[in-house]
Amino acid sequence: MRQFFDDMHGHDGEVRAAYAEIATWLAQTPPHTLNAKREEAERLFRRIGITFAVYTEGGDTERLIPFDIIPRVLDADEWAFLERGLKQRVNALNLFLADVYGAREIVKAGKLTNEHIDTHPAYCAHMQGVTPPGGVYTHIAGIDLVRTGVNDFYVLEDNCRTPSGVSYMLENRSVMMRLFPELFARIGVEPVARYPQDLLRTLRSVAPPGDEEPCVVVLTPGQFNSAYYEHSFLADEMGVELVEGIDLVVRDKKVFMRTTGGLKRVHVIYRRIDDDFLDPMVFRQDSVLGAFGLMEAYRAGNVALANAPGAGIADDKAIYMHVPEMIRFYLGEEPILNNVPTWDCANEGALAYVLDHLEELVVKETRGSGGYGMLVGPHSTKKMREAFAKKLRRTPDAYVAQPTLALSTCPTFVADGTAPRHVDLRPFVLSGADGVRIVPGGLTRVALSDGSLVVNSSQGGGTKDTWVLHTRQNGGK
Amino acid sequence: MLARAAESLFWLARYMERMDNLARLIEAAQSMAGVLSETEEWRSALTAAGVDELYDETYDEVTPESAALFLCNSPSNPSAITACLDNARINARAMRGALTRDMWEAVNQGWLESRQLSADAFLPEKLPDTLDWVRTISTRFSGAYETTMLRNENYWFTRLGTFLERADNTARILDVKYHLLLPEASSGVGGMLDYYQWTSVLRAVSAVRAYQWVYREEVKPWNVAELLLLRQEMPRSLRACYDAITECLDKLAAAHDGKRGECHRLAGATASQLRYGRIGDIFQSGLHEHLTEQIERAAELGDQIAACYMR
Numbered sequence: 001m002r003q004f005f006d007d008m009h010g011h012d013g014e015v016r017a018a019y020a021e022i023a024t025w026l027a028q029t030p031p032h033t034l035n036a037k038r039e040e041a042e043r044l045f046r047r048i049g050i051t052f053a054v055y056t057e058g059g060d061t062e063r064l065i066p067f068d069i070i071p072r073v074l075d076a077d078e079w080a081f082l083e084r085g086l087k088q089r090v091n092a093l094n095l096f097l098a099d100v101y102g103a104r105e106i107v108k109a110g111k112l113t114n115e116h117i118d119t120h121p122a123y124c125a126h127m128q129g130v131t132p133p134g135g136v137y138t139h140i141a142g143i144d145l146v147r148t149g150v151n152d153f154y155v156l157e158d159n160c161r162t163p164s165g166v167s168y169m170l171e172n173r174s175v176m177m178r179l180f181p182e183l184f185a186r187i188g189v190e191p192v193a194r195y196p197q198d199l200l201r202t203l204r205s206v207a208p209p210g211d212e213e214p215c216v217v218v219l220t221p222g223q224f225n226s227a228y229y230e231h232s233f234l235a236d237e238m239g240v241e242l243v244e245g246i247d248l249v250v251r252d253k254k255v256f257m258r259t260t261g262g263l264k265r266v267h268v269i270y271r272r273i274d275d276d277f278l279d280p281m282v283f284r285q286d287s288v289l290g291a292f293g294l295m296e297a298y299r300a301g302n303v304a305l306a307n308a309p310g311a312g313i314a315d316d317k318a319i320y321m322h323v324p325e326m327i328r329f330y331l332g333e334e335p336i337l338n339n340v341p342t343w344d345c346a347n348e349g350a351l352a353y354v355l356d357h358l359e360e361l362v363v364k365e366t367r368g369s370g371g372y373g374m375l376v377g378p379h380s381t382k383k384m385r386e387a388f389a390k391k392l393r394r395t396p397d398a399y400v401a402q403p404t405l406a407l408s409t410c411p412t413f414v415a416d417g418t419a420p421r422h423v424d425l426r427p428f429v430l431s432g433a434d435g436v437r438i439v440p441g442g443l444t445r446v447a448l449s450d451g452s453l454v455v456n457s458s459q460g461g462g463t464k465d466t467w468v469l470h471t472r473q474n475g476g477k
Numbered sequence: 478m479l480a481r482a483a484e485s486l487f488w489l490a491r492y493m494e495r496m497d498n499l500a501r502l503i504e505a506a507q508s509m510a511g512v513l514s515e516t517e518e519w520r521s522a523l524t525a526a527g528v529d530e531l532y533d534e535t536y537d538e539v540t541p542e543s544a545a546l547f548l549c550n551s552p553s554n555p556s557a558i559t560a561c562l563d564n565a566r567i568n569a570r571a572m573r574g575a576l577t578r579d580m581w582e583a584v585n586q587g588w589l590e591s592r593q594l595s596a597d598a599f600l601p602e603k604l605p606d607t608l609d610w611v612r613t614i615s616t617r618f619s620g621a622y623e624t625t626m627l628r629n630e631n632y633w634f635t636r637l638g639t640f641l642e643r644a645d646n647t648a649r650i651l652d653v654k655y656h657l658l659l660p661e662a663s664s665g666v667g668g669m670l671d672y673y674q675w676t677s678v679l680r681a682v683s684a685v686r687a688y689q690w691v692y693r694e695e696v697k698p699w700n701v702a703e704l705l706l707l708r709q710e711m712p713r714s715l716r717a718c719y720d721a722i723t724e725c726l727d728k729l730a731a732a733h734d735g736k737r738g739e740c741h742r743l744a745g746a747t748a749s750q751l752r753y754g755r756i757g758d759i760f761q762s763g764l765h766e767h768l769t770e771q772i773e774r775a776a777e778l779g780d781q782i783a784a785c786y787m788r
Contacts, residue, residue, distance in 0.1 A: 223570045236574045247481050258480040260630060260786040261733045 005149050006420050007072060007410040018075040018469060021187045026070070026411070026418070034069070037179050038413060041067055044175050066462035067172060068412045069179065072423055072444040079190075079440055079468040082145065082153060082427065085336035087436045088327060090141050090429045093160060093314045095330040097137035100313060101127045111325055117313070121367065122161075124275060124310025126282055130299055132308050133206040134433025139306035140199070140270075141429045142166075145337070145442075147408040154338045154405060156424065158323070160315040161307060162272050165443040165463075166428050167230040170195060170237075172443075172465040190440035190468040196237035198430055198437045199270075205432035206304040207267040214267040217243045217257060221273050221289045231272050245273075250293030253300040268304045275309045317366045317400045318344055340405060346397035354401040355392060358385045361401040362453075363392065376453060378404050407453055410464065412446055422447045424455050425466065440468035478575070483634045484787040485572040489565050489584070490622075490638030496561035497615035498646040499526060500608045503548050505680035507604060510541060512673050519544035525646075525653040525681070528554055541601055549599040549607070558611055562591050575631050579621035587614035630732055637725040637782065644718035645775040647682060651705055652768040654678045658698035659764065675701050682713045702764060703756040715771060719748040722778070729786065740781035747774055 005011055008019040015023040026034075045064050074082070099106050100117055101124075107114050117123055142163025144156040173192050177184055200216060207214030220231035222244050235242035247257050248266065256263035271278065277287040279294040297303045313319060321342040324335040343350040343361075354361060363375040375388045392399055409420030427442030444464040445455035455461040506522035516539045523529040523539070526548055535553050536543050550559040566588040569576055576584075590610070598607045619639065626632040657674040675696045679685045684704060691708060692700050708714050723744050730737045759767050 223567075223573075232574050241479050241482075242574055243479065244481070247479055258788065260478050260480055260483045260634075260729070261736075 004406050004420070004422070005147065005152075005408045007147070007408050007423065009420075010150065018073045018078075021183070022071065022073060025183060031417075034413070038069055041069055041175055041179060044178065045171070065168065065457045066448060067175070068446055068448075068462055068464045069176070070411050070413065070418065071176065071465045071467045072410050072425070072446075073467045073469065074441070075469050076471060081336070083438055083440075085153070086143055086427055086429050086438055088331065088333060088336050089143065089155065089158070089323065090138065090431055090436060092323065092327040092330050093141065093158060094135065094137055094431055096326045097160075097308070097311055097314050098131070098135050099330070101130060101137075101310065106326070106329060109329065111329060112322065120313050120316065120319075122275075122310065122312030122316055124313075126295055126299070127308065127310040133208065133301075133304055136206055136306075136431050136433060137308040138311045138314060139202055139206065139308075139431055141307075141431070142426045143429060145425045145427070146405055147423075147425075148406050149408075152338070154340050155323070156340060156405075157317070158315040158320065159426075160311045161274070163426070163428065164227045164230055164272075165426055165445075166195060167233045168463050169428070169439075169441065169443045169466070170233075172463060176465045187467070188470045190470045192439045192441050195428070195439045196234065198439060199234070200238045200240070201434075202430040202432035202437060203268045203270055203304075203306055205434045206306065208301055208304065210267070212265065212267070215257075215265060216240045216268040216270065217266050219243055219245070219248070219269050219271040219273060219290075221277070225272075227272065234270075245277075245287075245289045245291055248291035248294070250291055250297050253293070253297045253302055255291065255294065255297050255303045266303060268306065270306050275312065278305070278309060317342075317364055318346070321400070340402045343401045344397075345392060345399040345401060350401075351392065351396045354399075355389055357401075358389065360404060362404050363388060363399050363401045366398055366400055376404065379451070379453075404453070410444070410446065412448070412462075412464070414448075414450075419450070421450075422453050422455065423464065440470075441466040478630050479572075480787045482572045482575045483630065484783070485568040486575055486631055486635045487638040487782070487787070489568040489576075490635045491642040492561040492565040492568065493584070493615050493618045494639045494642040495556065495646070496558050496565070497612060498643070498650075499548060499556075499558050499561070500611040500615075501683050502526060502650065502681050503545060504605070504608050505677060507541070507545070507601070509673065509677045509680060513670075513677060515541060518677070521653045522548065522681075525650045526556060527649065528556055545601065545604055546599050549604075550594075559591055562588055562614070577621065577625040579625045580618065583614065583618040583621040587617070590614075628728075630729065633725045633728045633732075634786075637722060637729075640718045640721040640725070641775060641779060641782070643713060644715050644722065645772065647705055647713050647715055647718065648768055648771040648775060650681045651678065651702070652765065652772060654681070655702075655764045655768055658702050659760075660698075671698075672696060678705070684711065684713065687711055699756050699760060702759070706759065706767075707751055707754055707756060716748075716751040719744065719751050723748045726782075738781065738785035740778060740785045743774065743778050743781055747771075747778075 008015060008023065010016050042064065045067060096106065104114065106112050107117070138160040140163060142159040142165065144159065145153055146156050147153050169192060203216045204214050216238065217240055218231055218235040220228060220242055222228065232242050241257065243257055249256050249258060249263065255266045255269070257266050273289045276284045278290040279292065280287045280290065281292050282295045298305055321339065321344060324339050327333055327335045343354050345351045345354055354363065358375070359377045361377045365373045375384065407422040407424065410423045411418045412421040423444050423446045425442050425444050427438055430437040444466045445461050446464055447453060447455045448460055448462045502522050502525055506518045510518045519539050519541055520529065523532050523544060528547070531554060532544070532547050535547065547554050547557070549557055551557050554560065566584050569581060569584045573581060597603055622632070622635050626635065654677065657678065675698055676685055678701055679688055682705060688696060688701070688704055691704060691710065704711050705714050707716050709716055709720065711717060726741050726744050730741060
């Protein structure tokens with residue numbers, strides 16, 4: 001019995017049906033061929049320019065996020081289950097946001113307090129009483145999932161603001177199809193290439209009513225942002241303009257972009273800048289990334305913003321633990337996807353438990369992201385735990401703790417052959433006025449160093465292509 | 478299209494063209510410095526590039542080494558060759574979606590190569606090779622956009638940048654050297670010094686061979702002026718530049734339901750003047766005055782294009 005569930009070999013070492021073809025391919029392809037393919041993959045990524053730009057003084061470094069050529073596979077049943085769970089969860093998150101900025105039924109029902117909401121840093125007072133088109137707040141949500149067993153999937157985190165990474169999902173697939181056309185001929189893999197069209201349809205569905213064909217734009221902070229490649233990629237794939245704040249102007253509570261033919265009305269803005277920078281009139285006054293008067297136009301219903309300002313209150317780690325309750329409250333359903341049990345250190349009893357069990361828990365900053373500022377108990381030294389305990393006692397409400405999950409592994413190329421490495425999965429859930437769309441799969445992130453559970457690219461993580469099989473595989477799992 | 482995209486493409490092309498013109502100018506200065514006054518040749522190159530005053534703030538005297546370095550790669554010269562390339566890439570990257578892949582690769586690869594240049598690349602010994610490399614980059618860029626861009630607004634704004642920059646450069650080079658072409662400057666027709674001086678004007682715009690093909694006679698100053706101002710077949714003449722500029726502006730007007738602005742009027746008026754003008758008349762009414770007016774018009778036209786399309 002292995003300690004971790006392996007996506008390919010399960011718990012018992014037998015190759016699972018979904019991976020049968022992959023296992024044969026790996027066994028039959030000589031190592032030097034695979035190595036040549038890995039090098040080719042890297043060359044392709046460099047040429048396309050999918051880099052994660054890190055500009056520093058005196059030059060620049062454009063890093064590649066490491067890509068592993070062994071795909072991560074999910075069978076049709078697994079995906080159907082995840083898809084149901086994701087739709088349910090994101091529906092509940094959107095209903096929660098509508099409630100937070102609307103009637104506050106959840107407070108009346110005694111599940112959360114007004115104080116809980118109003119003092120939250122991601123709460124946006126300017127949104128109170130505003131109903132965006134279709135009642136959608138988080139149009140693009142990235143839900144981070146991990147697996148611990150055959151039928152055990154957990155939601156690790158909801159990302160409701162401006163989740164990134166979808167360009168990797170798409171480019172990973174196009175590189176894999178280029179390198180291994182014969183695998184795609186043998187194995188039926190659900191395509192992901194329709195994502196940009198789905199995104200455009202979703203964005204158009206929330207356009208303000210009117211006769212004009214809605215004009216959608218992508219708003220980027222500009223070429224020095226680390227995700228600029230993705231912004232430009234998505235605009236290009238959708239066939240819409242990639243704008244910066246200086247291209248936008250608000251007149252009579254309507255948003256326009258400056259074109260060579262004068263001002264042109266903009267109806268939907270897929271913004272890839274944070275709330276704080278959207279409008280210097282109501283948020284940060286020093287921001288030059290947004291447009292002056294944008295929020296007024298938004299509140300007047302003349303422009304849609306995706307995602308809505310203030311959507312971040314739904315993805316906070318302290319709100320996270322209430323999501324199963326939200327699902328029951330708003331939908332009257334039992335949650336399909338598991339939540340990881342979470343101790344809110346703001347609670348005295350919980351804090352005591354966490355301090356007693358630091359060795360086995362993962363402690364995260366409530367407002368943190370990117371894998372920074374966390375303690376992974378089982379991988380920590382006594383000194384690290386003591387230092388962390390001090391921080392916990394000082395500001396307990398800044399932390400939550402969760403048991404260390406036995407994240408599943410997936411075979412991955414390492415220096416000396418292949419070895420199991422821990423993976424997670426971020427599917428991208430699109431919510432429009434006309435329903436929810438999910439492209440089968442998502443971005444699989446892999447922790448490349450042995451034993452590491454941190455998959456973030458800023459912490460040495462890589463990515464894999466994610467395959468959802470489109471026919472049911474024969475045989476048992 | 479976005480006004481900022483038009484502006485980025487326009488300036489991308491201008492910087493690439495400026496870099497190319499600088500390379501020709503420096504090459505001419507270097508090759509003529511042997512037979513004419515060294516200081517004067519480099520001084521006029523600095524003046525033609527519009528950076529002579531900046532130069533004097535940094536250096537006390539004009540030497541070939543310091544002038545070449547200043548024109549090619551100097552932190553205190555924002556119009557140096559390397560600065561042009563940096564600015565070109567910034568404009569290209571800002572609107573990468575508006576560029577074809579070949580265009581992007583031409584700019585990006587040139588920029589990457591510029592970062593690998595050795596420390597002595599701009600010293601007299603290596604300068605000719607380095608300038609060849611510079612011209613390769615700009616040729617690769619113009620080849621890329623001519624062969625890969627759709628003939629839509631993106632293309633017309635790019636081309637407009639190329640030709641407006643070139644018109645400005647040709648006028649400037651002529652203006653710096655105009656006194657050499659005046660009858661009173663001549664020491665006697667056909668003298669060796671005259672020959673060198675007149676051909677130095679042609680060299681600065683790489684037109685020595687072109688002169689021979691067009692006139693098939695010894696170099697005469699009024700022919701030199703005519704070639705660079707009025708000849709349709711000379712690709713760096715003001716006439717050829719304004720023919721291209723008016724074509725671009727006509728296409729842009731057509732793309733905007735026929736809407737025209739001051740830039741269309743100004744470009745049209747200048748193009749007609751160059752088309753129907755006679756070199757004798759220009760000499761009579763004053764070559765210098767004419768060139769000064771051309772330089773001012775190019776600047777005004779740039780402003781009017783921005784006013785019409787980029788705000």
